[in-house]
Amino acid sequence: MTDFARAAIVIRGRGSVSTLGTAAGAPPPAASPFATRALGAQQVPVGGLPAAEEHQLQTLRRQHPAYRQLDRTVLLGLLAARAARAQAGWLSADEASGEAPAPQLTVSIGSSRGATARFEDFHSSYLAEGNVPAAASPLTTLGNVASWVAFDAGSQGATLSHSSTCSSAFQALGNAVAWLRAGMAQRFLAGGTEAPLTDFTLAQMQALGIYSHFAAEQWPCRPGAGGPNTFVLGEGAAVFALERLTPEALQAERAQHPTAPFLLLEGVGFGFEAIPSKTGLSPDGQHFQRAMREALQQARRQPSEVDALVLHSPGTAAGDAAERRAVQAVFGQQLPACTSNKWLVGHTLGASAALSLNYACELLLGATPAALPFASWLNEHPVRQPLRRIMVNAAGFGGNAASAIVALA
Template identity: 40%
Template sequence: MSPIISIISIASVSPLGNDPKMIWENYLKDEHLFIQKAFGGQTAFASVLDDDSKEKVALLKQSDIKYKALDNSVLFAMVASREAVKKANWTKDDLFGINIGSSRGATELFEKHFQEYLESGKAQTLASPTTTLGNISSWIAHDLQSEGPEVSHSITCSTALHALLNGVAWLRAGMVDKFLVGGSEAPLTPFTIAQMKAMKIYAKEEQEYPCRAFDLEKKRNSMILGEGASVCCLEMGESENALAHIIGIGYATEILEHNISISAEADCFQKSMKMALKEASVEEVDVIVMHAPGTIKGDSSEYRAIERVFGESLPLLTTNKWKIGHTFGASGMLSIEMALLMMEHDYFIDVPFLSKQNTTKSIRTVLINAVGFGGNAVSILLRKT
């Protein structure tokens, strides 16, 4: 049996809030958290940080003159990382690694610097160092005064769960005893929104639930972007203080027929879920937190993959993207957070506009899926301690 990894703590900033009680209360409400917002010359749905999280980010930015030049993708991750490490009781004397990535990185700063370049023909001194993707883990290490390895990466929308995979690999290799992993995304910028609209996957309709994530009957794509960061602290072994144990990991990449789609039955998800279930049966899984971005092909292909793997033993299925949208590289860890909260409260968060599912059984084992452009799928199996 593979060595078990413990999730010791988790923290986030997102439209749901930054406090576990507040986040859970928001999950219990059937309302989405989208607003219509202007992005340059266009208007679009989006999901933004709650006011308390915005204040925490603003205070961090003002706390050090060096932080004033940083992008929100870095600041979001720093706020969440401080809280996660505090909850885990880690100190700067603990040797822990950091792997926190982002799909898009410093989108707001990059667009700002590039616009200034177009207008003046010159780039600012800090344009390059503040927009590199490695910024995130490096600045977190600086802020926490840690001395372990630092890794930042982009594996598009599965970035956060790939960070978790990397943390597990380092821990099982015995290279460190602790790892901080997660993802951060601040994608609410005019060019990023325009890119999503260009692919014709962005929600247009004003309806009670504009993002129809996991609605297999929808006639239009309905993805909406959100912002946020979520990180968790991992330790080797079955810790008594663990929120949950990681009992299975899976990953796969499939050969694509198109740059932005996966196969009709999501071969990558079938492979990643089967790998995650290597030491557990399909009957043991109580809930799957789906990737389900709200697109017609993305949602349906993932569901068909789940049907192929689980057959008649279909678990409860859910997603949080109908409520907070797609946070790109941060989305997988926000799904982990949702799974941990459902296990803690032993309560299933359903998708309100779909048929209610039978929720009589206790929630002890949850599978979390994520996939990104390029068909990079990850599945993580958690069990309540």
């Protein structure tokens, strides 16, 4: 019997879309990528798509009659999944112009809120007219996200959807790793997607008292800055093409392609803290500590083997401080390099962990982030190349946290 537990989980392809666009490895923009959105009498910063990616999204919507009714969250997932499949070479016969179809895929997608805009539209129509169309329920269930990604990929394998607030994407990736190591699947499309830039969702974030008061052009999301809250809502998606390889098969591939980089997903750990507040967390981030230690245990690594951390760090004073204390508890006072991508993309809720993991992959492949253009303790621990292994953190309302470790083989 094959020892699947010894298998390497290889990232064959990646796709992402966010306020930074879709280009892989692009340098950080010189000016803030955030835009301004009217929310009643207020003007608030948001992380929306650039014009080129917005055009891609609308073009995709018109490609298939059924896609015209899909929520923006689903369409973002389709864009990212297509890019991941293309990079991996997992295209259907039609897409590949006659090539043989790829083996059956399993799909696992996380989203905190799912079909946000469609749900709100249907509810508004119901309040105004007293009825809703028959499609309202199937178009707003959480499973609607993964099932359309599978449909677009031409897959007939299992489709799994996950919702665990802002660590949803890592719930999806953790499930994928478990299935692959158990021998229940050979190839996975896994990641997260979220399109929460609606008036109602923005109003919810405002009601929490965490939204940034900085203008869009002032780099409004400021991870690690301390002081006032600087949360900014964004939209986006990132999906990964994962494949299980035996150690022998991986070694053979590396010998055949000695200069090609191989990205490995070494482990995904989870933590939970049962505290009364479902929007808060303990001062020393107990759930972060459990998730990071479990990820290290899965990967069979010591803290000293981690070269950098991509922090969850959403720019909230309490959350950023708790994560910093948790990192110090696990890694000691001599911390590895620490960074975050939320100052560039905002907090994309259920997609945030996947976008952070994609950012970690870019760093492993040689990208060097610019220093944050504002005072932040993250600038005290700059990223320096070369990097071999990165841990990525995520956490969400409800007391849950997750950590993933990605490395160069």
